[in-house]
Structures are given as structure tokens and as C-alpha cells.
Amino acid sequence: MMIRRERAPDRPEILALIEAAFPEGVEAHLLRELFAAREYIPELSLVAESPDGAVLGHVISTRAWIGDNPALGLGPLGVLPARQGRGVGSALVKASIGAANGLGEPAIVLLGSTEYYPRFGFVPADSVGIASPDPSWGSHFMALPLAAFHPGIRGRFRYAEPFNRL
Numbered sequence: 001m002m003i004r005r006e007r008a009p010d011r012p013e014i015l016a017l018i019e020a021a022f023p024e025g026v027e028a029h030l031l032r033e034l035f036a037a038r039e040y041i042p043e044l045s046l047v048a049e050s051p052d053g054a055v056l057g058h059v060i061s062t063r064a065w066i067g068d069n070p071a072l073g074l075g076p077l078g079v080l081p082a083r084q085g086r087g088v089g090s091a092l093v094k095a096s097i098g099a100a101n102g103l104g105e106p107a108i109v110l111l112g113s114t115e116y117y118p119r120f121g122f123v124p125a126d127s128v129g130i131a132s133p134d135p136s137w138g139s140h141f142m143a144l145p146l147a148a149f150h151p152g153i154r155g156r157f158r159y160a161e162p163f164n165r166l
């Protein structure tokens with residue numbers, strides 16, 4: 001398996017896999033909007049590719065804000081149902097963290113499973129001064145401070161615009 005940047009011809013396959021990973025969800029619709037949004041960051045839309053060229057998983061991080069400071073919002077993350085539980089999702093999250101650090105981003109923020117994301121170092125966002133846009137998200141709202149993070153980066157989190165239209 002290889003992690004690489006998404007290319008435009010991958011998009012139908014990526015959207016099909018996100019639909020398969022979230023059969024009831026809005027994630028494929030959200031992702032389509034994120035691809036077209038001004039907050040899209042090409043370096044942070046990553047696929048996991050099998051040796052035979054199939055797309056097994058995809059993750060995207062888009063421009064977001066903590067107060068007035070630029071940061072990243074991660075998601076959706078999805079893996080083909082038949083390939084789940086074999087490390088594809090973990091490889092995509094770790095590659096996202098490496099790429100975001102390399103770009104000098106201060107933090108990755110997400111709404112997700114408290115069973116899954118703490119293994120990568122994510123902590124409750126409020127514990128590092130990042131306020132949730134929706135208090136009902138509770139401990140599912142998590143953040144990973146990166147090398148460029150500093151305590152002056154605090155305030156309310158705001159996702160890329162397409163998240164507000166969900």
C-alpha cells in the first residue's frame with residue numbers, strides 16, 4: 001500500500017469509496033463540496049493505493065480557523081469496507097499528520113471517535129484552548145497540536161464553509 005496525493009482522475013473512485021464507507025451519511029456530498037471549496041488544500045487530500053492501483057481509502061484536511069489563526073479540519077476519512085481494520089485508516093491519519101507538520105500547520109482538529117483518534121495523539125480540543133463550534137460535540141471534538149502550535153493559538157474553531165451547510 002502507498003499513501004499519495006489525490007489526483008483529479010481519482011475522484012470518482014474516492015467518492016464511491018466514501019459512499020460505501022458511509023452508506024447513510026452526508027460525507028460523500030460534503031467531500032464533493034470540499035473538493036470545490038476555496039479551503040481545499042491539494043497537499044492534504046491523500047489516498048491509500050493498493051499495489052494494483054485501487055484506491056482503498058481517502059482522507060482530507062481543509063483550511064479551518066482557531067479564532068483568527070489558520071488551522072486544519074480533518075475529515076471525512078473513509079476506508080473501503082472490505083479493507084477496514086487492516087491499518088489503512090491509521091496510515092492515512094499518520095500521513096496527514098506528517099504532511100501538516102511539513103507545511104507548518106499548527107494543529108489538526110476533528111469531530112470523531114474517542115476510541116480511534118487518541119491513539120494518534122488527539123486530545124479533547126478544549127484541553128488545549130480550542131473551543132467547539134457546537135458544545136453538544138463534547139469529547140468527540142478533538143485536536144492534535146503540531147510543532148508550530150503555541151498557546152497564543154486559542155479561540156473558537158471554525159470549519160471550512162461547506163461544513164456549515166450540512
Ligand SMILES: CC(C)(COP(=O)(O)OP(=O)(O)OC[C@H]1O[C@@H](n2cnc3c(N)ncnc32)[C@H](O)[C@@H]1OP(=O)(O)O)[C@@H](O)C(=O)NCCC(=O)NCCS
Pocket residue numbers: 021022077078079080083084085086087088089090091111112113115116
Ligand atoms: C474508521 C475508519 C476510517 C478506520 O480505518 P481502518 O483502516 O478500518 O482502521 P485501522 O485498521 O487503521 O485501525 C483499526 C482500529 O480502528 C478501530 N475502528 C475502526 N472503525 C472505527 C470506528 N468507526 N470508530 C472507532 N474505532 C474504529 C478498530 O476497532 C481498530 O481498533 P484496534 O486497533 O484497537 O483493534 C474506517 O473503519 C472507516 O472508514 N469506517 C467507516 C467510516 C467511519 O466510521 N468513519 C469515521 C471516522 S471517525
